[in-house]
Amino acid sequence: MPEPYTVVIGLEVHVQLLTESKLFCGCSTRFGSAPNTQTCPVCIGMPGSLPVMNRRAVELALRTAVALNCEIPHFTKWDRKNYYYPDLPKGYQISQYDLPLSRDGWLEIMVSPLPSGEGPGVRADVLEEGPHPNPLRAPTEGWSGEGTSSTKRIGIIRAHLEEDAGKSMHDEAAGKGDSRIDLNRTGTPLLEIVSQPDLRSPEEAKTYLTELKLLLNYLGVSDCNMQEGSLRVDANVNLHINVAEKGTAPEKGIVPLLLRGQSPFPAAEGIIATPIVEVKNMNSFRAVERALAYEAQRQYREYQETGRKLGEAPKSTRGWDEASQTTRLQRSKEESSDYRYFPDPDLAPVIVTEEEIEQIRADLGELPAALRTRLEQTYGITPYDSDVLVNQGRPLVDYYIELAEACGDGKLASNWVQQSVLRTLNERQIGIAQFPVRPAALAELLSVVKSGKLETVRARDVLQAMLETGKSAAEAMQALGIVEVDDAAVEALCRELLDANPKIVAEVQAGKEKGVGMLIGQAKRKNPNLNAARFRETCLKLIQGMN
Amino acid sequence: MSLTRAEVEKVSLLARLLLTEEELGWMTEQLGAILEYMALLGEVDTTGVEPMAHAVEVSNVFRPDGVQPGLDREAALANAPHRDAECYLVPAVLGEV
Ligand SMILES: [Zn+2]
Numbered sequence: 001m002p003e004p005y006t007v008v009i010g011l012e013v014h015v016q017l018l019t020e021s022k023l024f025c026g027c028s029t030r031f032g033s034a035p036n037t038q039t040c041p042v043c044i045g046m047p048g049s050l051p052v053m054n055r056r057a058v059e060l061a062l063r064t065a066v067a068l069n070c071e072i073p074h075f076t077k078w079d080r081k082n083y084y085y086p087d088l089p090k091g092y093q094i095s096q097y098d099l100p101l102s103r104d105g106w107l108e109i110m111v112s113p114l115p116s117g118e119g120p121g122v123r124a125d126v127l128e129e130g131p132h133p134n135p136l137r138a139p140t141e142g143w144s145g146e147g148t149s150s151t152k153r154i155g156i157i158r159a160h161l162e163e164d165a166g167k168s169m170h171d172e173a174a175g176k177g178d179s180r181i182d183l184n185r186t187g188t189p190l191l192e193i194v195s196q197p198d199l200r201s202p203e204e205a206k207t208y209l210t211e212l213k214l215l216l217n218y219l220g221v222s223d224c225n226m227q228e229g230s231l232r233v234d235a236n237v238n239l240h241i242n243v244a245e246k247g248t249a250p251e252k253g254i255v256p257l258l259l260r261g262q263s264p265f266p267a268a269e270g271i272i273a274t275p276i277v278e279v280k281n282m283n284s285f286r287a288v289e290r291a292l293a294y295e296a297q298r299q300y301r302e303y304q305e306t307g308r309k310l311g312e313a314p315k316s317t318r319g320w321d322e323a324s325q326t327t328r329l330q331r332s333k334e335e336s337s338d339y340r341y342f343p344d345p346d347l348a349p350v351i352v353t354e355e356e357i358e359q360i361r362a363d364l365g366e367l368p369a370a371l372r373t374r375l376e377q378t379y380g381i382t383p384y385d386s387d388v389l390v391n392q393g394r395p396l397v398d399y400y401i402e403l404a405e406a407c408g409d410g411k412l413a414s415n416w417v418q419q420s421v422l423r424t425l426n427e428r429q430i431g432i433a434q435f436p437v438r439p440a441a442l443a444e445l446l447s448v449v450k451s452g453k454l455e456t457v458r459a460r461d462v463l464q465a466m467l468e469t470g471k472s473a474a475e476a477m478q479a480l481g482i483v484e485v486d487d488a489a490v491e492a493l494c495r496e497l498l499d500a501n502p503k504i505v506a507e508v509q510a511g512k513e514k515g516v517g518m519l520i521g522q523a524k525r526k527n528p529n530l531n532a533a534r535f536r537e538t539c540l541k542l543i544q545g546m547n
Numbered sequence: 548m549s550l551t552r553a554e555v556e557k558v559s560l561l562a563r564l565l566l567t568e569e570e571l572g573w574m575t576e577q578l579g580a581i582l583e584y585m586a587l588l589g590e591v592d593t594t595g596v597e598p599m600a601h602a603v604e605v606s607n608v609f610r611p612d613g614v615q616p617g618l619d620r621e622a623a624l625a626n627a628p629h630r631d632a633e634c635y636l637v638p639a640v641l642g643e644v
Contacts, residue, residue: 040615179637338561
């Protein structure tokens with residue numbers, strides 16, 4: 001039975017932009033240096049120091065905003081967000097309040113039309129060799145592959161440029177002691193990307209994050225490394241519970257919620273919205289998915305126990321606890337969310353012209369969505385296949401394109417890249433640039449496979465030999481003693497086995513074609529180079545001829 | 548435009564200033580007087596005047612993205628009330644309630 005509610009999710013994603021130096025000073029942004037060795041008077045908030053904007057950070061932010069289909073206002077400025085926290089030495093964060101550098105964009109994601117809970121339906125031919133190897137992302141769960149996926153636009157409220165805070169470290173085990181503060185990260189440029197509450201399930205949230213990360217990857221604006229904190233996710237989640245069905249009087253005048261003062265987020269009549277919870281501390285996309293699934297169930301339970309609706313309890317913050325797989329209530333940073341924003345008098349506003357935006361647009365390059373479409377149209381592969389390939393990053397796509405062009409069969413090339421190539425990359429922990437067999441050499445092997453003269457299983461052995469010895473396809477086949485089996489040899493073998501097994505012939509004549517399969521094992525023992533499919537076809541043809 | 552005592556209490560909390568009852572009294576009075584004085588600006592007729600986002604008419608002040616030497620750690624930690632060999636020390640920061 002489906003749940004009597006809809007999960008409503010909006011995500012705030014912070015990505016660290018790939019700059020050498022910090023947003024307002026020349027300190028390095030390098031990760032992993034000894035604590036407090038990358039600071040200066042500007043980023044640790046010494047009186048009298050003055051911030052100066054990093055041009056590259058603004059460029060990367062604008063590049064992302066344009067790729068997210070945002071409007072780029074002509075004029076943008078920076079504001080001080082005031083709060084006290086030990087990792088914030090100035091007592092305020094330089095951020096953007098009412099005039100962010102971009103707003104009102106969207107990102108398209110692929111969603112399954114199936115209601116969640118019907119389980120993943122990944123296509124069997126891709127699962128042939130087990131779960132997908134070495135993905136930048138795994139194929140989207142719950143997505144049923146060919147022909148059944150559809151796209152959905154997730155609104156972007158805004159993307160703005162701000163500075164990061166420092167890092168506080170506390171040794172929980174040591175008990176009460178002090179927290180240690182490292183300010184190396186303070187002032188690192190972050191782009192905060194705020195989505196509309198358009199996501200309707202934890203799976204959709206994960207899909208959105210995966211697509212966003214892929215886009216940032218193609219744009220080259222961030223390394224998106226969650227372990228190093230270059231991509232962080234906070235989620236706002238609540239439920240819209242359908243109460244009309246149970247005969248409850250429809251709720252009148254539900255107060256529209258303003259998410260970050262931007263987006264009206266009303267519930268319709270007959271629908272009750274639960275108080276919004278902000279979930280933090282999620283260290284992977286999988287954790288986001290699990291935390292949201294947990295939170296949805298928790299909120300429903302809480303609603304059943306307390307009947308509390310949106311507006312009857314303040315927005316709360318909960319942290320995801322990986323160990324217990326639950327969310328826990330957190331102390332909020334400020335007693336009041338009164339940040340007393342005001343324009344930073346130390347920073348000049350930025351004016352962006354139409355020409356500059358057009359230049360950025362022209363320089364974006366081919367982005368994932370367009371690339372998928374091109375692969376599908378040019379090489380005749382399915383949306384599922386183009387998704388898997390594009391998700392591996394541009395260098396792998398380039399390898400694929402070269403292979404498909406050289407062997408003249410996009411579908412075959414796609415299967416081999418997804419199975420053999422990716423598996424090897426995964427096993428050897430290497431990138432496609434280090435893959436020893438270049439597209440032209442692999443294409444030579446695929447041409448033999450395509451002709452039907454070499455079985456896929458044997459061809460994989462050949463590729464393995466090519467990988468190990470650096471030989472060409474022809475040389476490797478020779479070394480393995482693989483000879484192409486000609487039609488006459490296949491036919492002779494079929495006749496021999498059919499003559500020896502009249503029972504199977506009779507079965508096939510009675511309509512049970514499966515019987516032929518029993519002979520394949522024997523045939524392969526007699527000639528390991530035999531192509532099973534060809535053997536099967538030839539047998540069936542011969543039996544037909546016997547009628 | 549005058550301040551209430553509750554407003555001053557809230558602002559002092561946000562500023563992490565612990566004011567005595569007596570201080571709250573005269574702070575409310577003095578801060579209120581400052582705001583009243585500033586309210587004079589409200590009498591200027593601003594019809595047709597574009598609001599400004601910044602006091603100076605400059606824009607697009609950038610620096611190139613390059614690393615410059617900063618402070619060495621000893622200098623950075625020099626004024627810290629509490630520190631260890633590497634870090635500033637502060638009273639425990641714990642996420643959970
Ligand atoms: Zn600095």
